[in-house]
Amino acid sequence: MKLFNLKNALILAALIAVYAIVQMTAVAGTLSPFYLMTLVLVCVYIILSVSLNLITGYTGQLAIGHAGFMSIGAYASAFIVVKMQGSLISGLLFGALIAAIAGIIIGVPTLRLRGDYLAIATLGMGEIVRIILLNTDYLGGATGFSVPKSVDWTWAFWIMVVSVVIIRNFINSSHGRACISVRENEIAAEAMGINTTKYKVMAFTIGAMFAGLAGGLYANYMYIIQPMSFSFLKSFDILAMVVLGGLGSITGSIIGAGLMTILSAYLANFPEMRMVIIAVLLILLMIFRPNGIMGNKEFKLNFLISKKER
Amino acid sequence: MGSAGDLILQQLINGISLGSIYALIALGYTMVYGIIQLINFAHGDVMMVGAYIGWFCTTVLKFSFLPALIVAMFLSAVLGVIIERIAYKPLRNATRLAALITAIGMSFFLEYGGMLIVTPQTRTFPSVFPQTVYTFGNVAFKYGDIVIVITTVILMLLLQFIVKYTKTGKAMRAVSYDKDAANLMGINVNNTISATFALGSALAAAAGVLIGVYFNTIDPLMGIMPGLKAFIAAVLGGIGIIPGAMLGGLAMGLIESIVSGIGYSTWRDAAAFIILIVVLLIKPNGLLGKNIREKV
Helix, strand or coil: CCCCCHHHHHHHHHHHHHHHHHHHHHHHCCCCHHHHHHHHHHHHHHHHHHHHHHHHHHCCCCCCCHHHHHHHHHHHHHHHHHHCCCCHHHHHHHHHHHHHHHHHHHHHHHCCCCHHHHHHHHHHHHHHHHHHHHCCHHHCHHHCEECCCCCCHHHHHHHHHHHHHHHHHHHHCHHHHHHHHHHHCHHHHHHCCCCHHHHHHHHHHHHHHHHHHHHHHHHCCCCEECHHHHCHHHHHHHHHHHHHHCCCCHHHHHHHHHHHHHHHHHCCCCHHHHHHHHHHHHHHHHHHCCCCCCCCCCCCCHHHCCCCCC | CHHHHHHHHHHHHHHHHHHHHHHHHHHHHHHHHHHHCCCCCCHHHHHHHHHHHHHHHHHCCCCCHHHHHHHHHHHHHHHHHHHHHHHHHHHCCCCHHHHHHHHHHHHHHHHHHHHHHHCCCCEECCCCCCCCEEEECCEEEEHHHHHHHHHHHHHHHHHHHHHHHCHHHHHHHHHHHCHHHHHHCCCCHHHHHHHHHHHHHHHHHHHHHHHHHHHCEECCCCCHHHHHHHHHHHHHHCCCCHHHHHHHHHHHHHHHHHHHHCCCHHHHHHHHHHHHHHHHHHCCCCCCCCCCCCCC
C-alpha cells in the first residue's frame, strides 16, 4: 500500500477544505466567535477522546482519570509559557512530556490491577492531581492560573490531525495489535508471549501524553485554567464521548467528541439538564447499543481505491 | 502532655462518628459488589436521596428522628430496587465495562436530576437533637455523636442477623458464592439481588440522614465524596466482606479526622485516595481479604 494513494489524497484534501472553510469564515467575520470556540474545543476533545479510546477501547483498560493527565499537561504548558517565557510549541511539548511521565509513574503500579480497581485507582489519581493543584499557590491555587491566549484554529486543527494520525498508526502497528489482543483476552495474549504489562503501560503512556497535549491546547486557548475544571466530571465527559462513538473506533471517537461538544455548547446555559441528558443517553446506550454509534468499525474510504492497492 | 492527649482523643471521637457513617455506606457497596461484582457508583447518590427524604420528613412533615429515619430507609430501598431493575438487570450478562459505565451514568442522573428537582442550593437540616455537649475533662462529644454510633451499631447488628440467620440472607450468601449453583438449588437469583440492593440502599439512606443530622447541611452533590470514600473503605476492608466494610469505614473515618486534626484539612480528600492506591498496590484484596488464585 502506497502512502500517496487516492484515499489518502482525498482525506488530505477534505482536511484542507474543512480547515480552509473555517479559517476563511473566521477571518471574514461571518463565523461568530462562539462557533469558532466550539470548533476549537471540538478539536481538543477529539484528541482527548481518541487518546482515551486507545486506553479504554483498544487496550480494554477502563481509566477514568483522563482529566488528571489533561490538567497536568495544561499546567505544565502554562508554566513554561507564563513563568518561563517559553514559546507555545515548547509549552505544548513540555506539557505532553510531563503528562507522559505521569502516565508511566501512575501506569506501572496501577495497571497490574484488574478492571474496576483500575477505574477507581485512576479516578483517585485524577482527584489527587486536582487537590495538589488546588493547594499549589505558585500555580494559582483555587483562583486559577491566567494564560495568554495563543492557540488559534490553525494550531488546534493541525495538532488534532497529527495526533489522530499518530494514534491511528500506532493502533495499526504490531504494538497496536498487541494492545488489542490484551483487550480481547489477557490470559491468552500472555500465553502467546505478549508482555501484557508492557503494552498496557505503553498504551496508557501514549494516551496520557496526548491528553497532556490536549490540556496544553486548552490552557493556551481558554485564558484561565482552574483545578475545578479538571474534575471527575471532565473525565466522565471524555469517557462518555468515547462510549457514544464506540469503544475501539477512532472515527467513532471523533464523531462522539463532535456531537457531545456541540451538544454541551448548546446546553451551556442549562448545566443540570445537560448532565441529565448525558447520563440518560449513556444508560440507554449501554442497555440498547453497548457498542456505541460506530461499534468497533471504522468509517473508511476503501471503496475509492482499487482492490490491488488494498 | 494533657492537651496533646486530649486532642488525639477528641479526634478519635470525631473519627468514630464519621467512620460509622462511612461504614454504613461501605456496607452497601460491599454487598452489591459481593453479589454481582459491580461497583455501584450510584450508591452515594442513593444516600443523598435518603438525606433529602429525611430532610423532607423532618421539616415539612415535622417527623421526629426515628420515623424520619425509617421512612427514608424504606423509600430509598424502593429506589435501590428500581435502579437495579431498570439500569443494572438488563446488563447482567454484558461486559463489566458496560455495567460500570451505566452505574456512573446512574450516579450522574441522580445527582443532576436531583438538582433539577430540589435546586442546587444547600438546605439546612433542622436540629432534631438537643445541642447538648458532654465534656469529660477537655474532651467534648455531642449528643449527635452518641446517636450516630448507637444507630450504626443497631443497624449493623440487624444486618448481621439478616445475613446470617434469615432465608434471604442465606440466599444472598449462596448467590454471591456461586450464582448458577444457587439458581439450580431453586433460589430466585433476581429477587435475591434486588433484596441486596434494597438492604444496601436502606443502609445508605440511614447514613444520609445521619450525615444531615451531624453536619446540618445537605445538597444534591453531597453523595459524591462520601460515596467515593466509603467505596475506598470497602476496598480497604476487603470488598465483598461485610465485617471488612465496617472495619474499613472506621479506619477511614479515623484517618480522615487525624489528617484534619494535625492541620491538613485541605489534603483530607487526597489522603483518602492515597490510602486507596497504597492498599491496591500492597494488598489488593483488602485487610480481611483472602488471596484467590485466578483460574484460566
